[in-house]
Each structure stands twice: as structure tokens, then as C-alpha cells.
Amino acid sequence: MFEAIAFYLFAALTIVMFTITVMTSQALYALTAMAAGMIFISAFFFILGADFLGAIQIIVYTGAVMAIYAFGMMFFDTTRNVIEKRSNPRFVVVLGALAAVLVVFIVLAPIVTTNLNANYPIDLAVGNSQAIGMVLFTKYLVPFELAAVMLLVAMIAGIVLAGKKMDKSLTLMTEEDIALMHDSFTHEATQEEAH
Amino acid sequence: MEITLTHYLVLSTVLFAIGLIGVMRRKNLLMLFFATEILLNAVNIGMAAISHYRGDYTGQMFAFFIIAIAASEVAVGLGLLIVWYKRTGKIDLDQMTSMRG
Missing domain, CATH: 1.20.5 (Single alpha-helices involved in coiled-coils or other helix-helix interfaces)
Structure with a gap:
């Protein structure tokens, strides 16, 4: 019962926030609405029992990504309205129809399939963070290391691109x-x- | 009222559709980045829901790597955007139609 109330409440809030992000012509409204939407999405992770993922969502998205966006927006003139030219509606219609067909396949795949076995079954005896650590550092160690290298490369690239005279x-x-x-x-x- | 996997997948699809609308209608590059973040988050909800209802940690693992990719995408993308803005003074997608080597 409470799960249903929480789900519908946060679903409505997330959809409203992301609609504001997509539709508004003010860059600052878009930024704040998206930060709120990210927080609301972490609520779904907590409902689903993925506690560690929810905490990471709050720390990384609303802590790091939003801070980078806010920092980046200081370079741009964000007080004026975003003027966008509309052109070629047929192109948008064709792309939209293709995306809709693709989404139907993606959503139907986990519902239609029946004989699936869990590779790493959820163990209720240990907490979520502990179990995540065990799976991440045994089965997914190589992707984890690669992700670390990727983040390092991205960090250096960000510093070199945005910093003054950093290319020398x-x-x-x-x-x-x-x-x-x-x-x-x-x-x-x-x-x-x-x- | 039981919340099932279908509920979460429908929500994920709706959020993905909102992100797709954003990608298609935005011409400002910063706004385009916002829309891609929405796309990635919509997928994350679907991953976590499947992980919960199928009793498997793989979905959550993929969600972690998606978050890592999103973070590095923002760092590199915003750096490139700042360089472009310093050179041209605009971050409009329509003005990026020509390449000069």
C-alpha cells in the first residue's frame, strides 16, 4: 500500500520535473528542475531495495554532475531566454516513430521472456551495499578498473579543455x-x- | 494494489520519451546535454526495477557503470562546450554545420 503511494507520488513528481526541464526556455529553471528530478529518481532506487545505487545517484548526479553544470553555466549567458529555431518537422516525425517502435521491443523483452535465471542472485542475508561490493569486486572487477581509467581520462580532459593555458x-x-x-x-x- | 515490474517499465518508458522529445526539440547544446541525462536516468530506473523483480544484481551493476559513463560524458562534453563558446560566443547546434580543419 505504502509502496504504491510512494511509487505514484514520485512517478508524478519525476515526470513533472523532467517535463519542465525539457520544455522551459530558461536555462536556470531547467537546471533546478533536473536536480529535483534526480533526487526523486533516487527514491525509486530506495523503494526497489537498491540502497547503494540510491545513495550513489544522490552523490554523483545532484552532487557532482549538477555542480559541473552549474559551474559550466557561469561561462554562458544564462539570463536571456533560450531561442531555438524549429525546422524540418518530417525528420522529427520519422525519428519519433522509429524510436517508438524500438521502445516497444525494449519494454516487451523483459515481460515476454519467462525462463530467465539469475546470474548473481540477490542474497537477503547480507545488506545491499555489502552484496554490491562482493559482486563488483569479483565478477565485475575488470569493468570497474576500466571505468576508473575512463573517469581519470575524462577528468584530465575536462581540466585541459576548460582551464586557461592548460594545453601548454x-x-x-x-x-x-x-x-x-x-x-x-x-x-x-x-x-x-x-x- | 501491487506495484509490478510493468509499472516501473512504463515509468521508465515515459521518462525516456520525455528525454527523446528533449533531444529532438532542443537546439541549444546545454539543453541537449540535460535531455541526454534524462535518457540515462530513465534507463537506470528500468535496470534497477528488473534487478529487483528478477532477483539479480546484474541490473544494478549496469546502472553503476551507466552513472560512471554519464559523469565522464558531462566532464568532457562541458569542457568542449566551453572551448566552443570561447571561440564563437554561441552554443547553438544550427551554427555548427561547417567544419574547418
């Missing part, structure tokens, strides 16, 4: 070049202050 290596440059780069950098800064 100070260790590979001569002293004169560094001094020259430093001079031009401070010159730029004073110019910006003058503006």
Missing part, C-alpha cells in the same frame, strides 16, 4: 618561453580589468 606543458618549455607566456598572461588580465 611548463616542464617542456624553456625559462624564456615561460616568462614570455607569463607576461602575455598578466597583460591580458590587465586588459580585461581595463574593460
Whole structure:
């Protein structure tokens, strides 16, 4: 009973929040609505008994991803309305029909199939976090390591792309070049202050 | 009133459809990123629901890796977006039609 109430409440809230994210013309409304929607999605994970996944959802999405978006939006002019041109509705209709057919297959697959066996059955004797750790560090160790390397590459790429003069290596440059780069950098800064 | 796997899959599909609408109608690249996040989250709900109702941890594992991929996608994508905005002053998809090597 309570499960049903919680499910319908959070389903309605999530759908409303994500609809606002998709439909609004204000970038800040979209950002805040999506942060709220991410929190509401973690409620489904807690209802489904995936406690660790729910905690990760809150930490990673509303903690890290939303913070990166908020940081990125400081670079863009977000106070004005987002103006978007509409063109080629036939293309959108064809893509939408294809996506609808695909979604029907995806949703029917787990309902139609009957003789499925659990690879890593859920053990109620241990907690969710403990069981997740045991499966993750035995059966999924290689994907876990690859994900770690991928996150490291993404972090370095983000720093190099967004940081100022991060594409130059100070260790590979001569002293004169560094001094020259430093001079031009401070010159730029004073110019910006003058503006 | 029993909440079954079908309920969760329908919810997942609805959220996925909202994300697809966003991907198709948005022309601003930042808004396009928001829509892709919605797509990934909709899939995560379906994964966790199947994991619960089939009694298998594999779904939750896949959800973890999807979250990791989403995080790195945001870091790289937003970095590229900032570089593009510094060069052109716009983050409009229609203005990215030409490539200059």
C-alpha cells in the first residue's frame, strides 16, 4: 500500500520535473528542475531495495554532475531566454516513430521472456551495499578498473579543455618561453580589468 | 494494489520519451546535454526495477557503470562546450554545420 503511494507520488513528481526541464526556455529553471528530478529518481532506487545505487545517484548526479553544470553555466549567458529555431518537422516525425517502435521491443523483452535465471542472485542475508561490493569486486572487477581509467581520462580532459593555458606543458618549455607566456598572461588580465 | 515490474517499465518508458522529445526539440547544446541525462536516468530506473523483480544484481551493476559513463560524458562534453563558446560566443547546434580543419 505504502509502496504504491510512494511509487505514484514520485512517478508524478519525476515526470513533472523532467517535463519542465525539457520544455522551459530558461536555462536556470531547467537546471533546478533536473536536480529535483534526480533526487526523486533516487527514491525509486530506495523503494526497489537498491540502497547503494540510491545513495550513489544522490552523490554523483545532484552532487557532482549538477555542480559541473552549474559551474559550466557561469561561462554562458544564462539570463536571456533560450531561442531555438524549429525546422524540418518530417525528420522529427520519422525519428519519433522509429524510436517508438524500438521502445516497444525494449519494454516487451523483459515481460515476454519467462525462463530467465539469475546470474548473481540477490542474497537477503547480507545488506545491499555489502552484496554490491562482493559482486563488483569479483565478477565485475575488470569493468570497474576500466571505468576508473575512463573517469581519470575524462577528468584530465575536462581540466585541459576548460582551464586557461592548460594545453601548454611548463616542464617542456624553456625559462624564456615561460616568462614570455607569463607576461602575455598578466597583460591580458590587465586588459580585461581595463574593460 | 501491487506495484509490478510493468509499472516501473512504463515509468521508465515515459521518462525516456520525455528525454527523446528533449533531444529532438532542443537546439541549444546545454539543453541537449540535460535531455541526454534524462535518457540515462530513465534507463537506470528500468535496470534497477528488473534487478529487483528478477532477483539479480546484474541490473544494478549496469546502472553503476551507466552513472560512471554519464559523469565522464558531462566532464568532457562541458569542457568542449566551453572551448566552443570561447571561440564563437554561441552554443547553438544550427551554427555548427561547417567544419574547418
